Amino acid sequence: MKGRLLSLGFMIVCVSLVAGLNLPAFAQDVIKIGAVQPITGRFSFAGVNIDAGLKDALMMANEAGGINGKKIQYIMEDGEYKMDAASAAFKRIMSRDNPMIMYGESTGLGKAMAPEIKDRYKILYSSTSFSGELADVKANPYVFVPGPTYADQFGILLKHIAKEKPGAKVAFFYSDTEFGKDPVPYGKEMCKKLNLNLVAEEVAKVGDVDVTSQVLDLKRKEPDYVIFQGFVTSPVPTVIKQCKDFGMKAKYMGTFWGMDKMMLDQLGPLAEGYLGVNPYNYWWAEEIPMIKKIREYTKKNYPTVDYRPNSYFQGFVTGLIFVECLKAADKAGQLNGDGLVKALQAIKNMDTGGLTAPLTWRDNKFPVARVWKANVDKKIFEPASDWMEIE
């Protein structure tokens, strides 16, 4: 019995090996784009959508004729939102498929791979992360952020506050993760520059249940605005609820990951007055040409899907930027990492069909976004400002 089990196991291993090696051969006129996506693990709620967005953008480009006739092939592996699994997936794709462009699942993976991307692989790289550390043209010339960094997002929010209520009292409420701490130093600097009064900095764990001490501190310091960073939802609803219970009149704000419909669903009526920053338009803005196109494409290819969250649009816009770079690099006859970087740096007023403001490259990022306000009755976010750019 055991012998049979063993041989069965051995066979499974052999079959999977053979199956893995026996990949179909591809034509030569194919441009490969690799991606390590967090399909499983704690970031999977976004990973699945980012993957769909990126893939759809590339496949739509293929349907429209590809890159000057060349087809794009999208190769995706699961990174599990774990450093080692993701690094392994990255290496697997690089050694098996040798793509020209890679997409990564986390800030951590980007940082781990940055030295090799620069010195060894020389490929264009973008990721799910809006971390400022990655968008540094000198240190990481091949790595770009498909929107404003978290610091830029803070800048946009603070600018909005300074306009709405000069000299306002502001509090930062962030998680004790890299994601949470990333924009805080810049945020402090901006507060000084804009003459805003930073009265409190509160730190909590992602998913914390007990935030009483932080809320009591907020109550004492009476900020006019509380900006959340580094959480997806929890503990934001709890904080807002407790603050409102204490009769605080503050306005609450979030950055990209706190600006999805999921947040509105969790907040319910508490979302009244909730503001935040998002560089991309939303699914419900049906009048936008690109959204219309995406909705048609979704209806055709995924009939059961009736909503796409903002993480989908992040992936989609990244895909659009990839396609733009590929087209320009191919035209220039330099279809490789360096050619792609040149094309990236030359992006000016790129039209995304209304999905974002016209995109212009600045130091390996696209620092333009707008402030949105929650509409509790319709359960949507509506524009509260025009597109703003951070220099």
Add this chain to the structure above:
Amino acid sequence: MRCGDFRESYLEDEKIFQSTFVKVWLVILLVGLVTLPLFANDYVMYVANQIGFAVIAAVGLNLLTGCTGQISLGHAAFIGVGGYATAVLITRFGIPFWFALPLAGLISAGVGMVIGIPSLRVKGLYLCIATLAAQFILEYVFINWEGVTQGIRGINVPPPRIGSFVFATEKSFYYLTLVVVVAAVGFARNILRTKWGRAFVAIRDRDLAAEMMGIDLFRHKLIAFALSSFYAGVAGGLWVSFMKIVTPEHFPFSRSIEYLAMIIVGGLGSVLGSIFGAIFMVLVPELLNVATGSLKGFFPNLTQIFIPMKEVIFGFLIVGFLIFEPHGLAEIWHRIKNFFSLWPFSY
């Protein structure tokens, strides 16, 4: 024809190379390992390196948990201490990798001994919790001692070099890993044959009896902790030099559990078992990845189902092992070996 070994003394029983046959096979294995980079791609070499780091750390944990019977839930943290020590020694103090690595092992051993102190008073599950505390305390230190560890941002580690030769690629680093693995495995195999090794096993089997035989429990338990942490520290140092970065994300609690699983699946108290366990735990998820990846090509619409499936399969495989083969992979290996060495006259 070979039909079994006939040993006449205890000395022969404890021989590492039991017969010429074994020696020949070991040489073949070594030649295979040395020539592997000639025909493997970067990804295979990446996995081979990962297996190497896992083998070193798992052998260390097996010395502590499998041989001495002291369960540790903080092994990942000790790997982290080694990783951070290597990174800090290289970047802050400018010490070359070749000295930083053993020093990191010693630092990790020192921390391990401190954590091991409660082991005199507490045993079994209680010790488990004590080492669990170590895991969380050390993780906290990695994240919050920003002056040294640079917090969540981590430290970039330059790859090791000899003269102008840099161990920057998977293939070149593999040789470095291989040398350390061979040294680590050889040392562990030998230490089990010494007075210390026997004392470890005596403590595991019955600590009271061991003490009555004159074994200093505290001293030997501490030595086991130090040895195990030394191995972990070296594995951590190698790992971060290979990855070129160290962040607290590398050493979560789940990794400690993974190492425990490695030695349980491989075979508790057996050096060979640690090796098999490490190979199994690193290789099987990768193979499952490849398998689900290729299935994805045939059923593109079922990607969302196949990819998470690998975790489920992996879980079943481990449970299957525990039920059908509680002595681990090492036992399966022995059976296969015996089958072939006695074939066709097995009885």
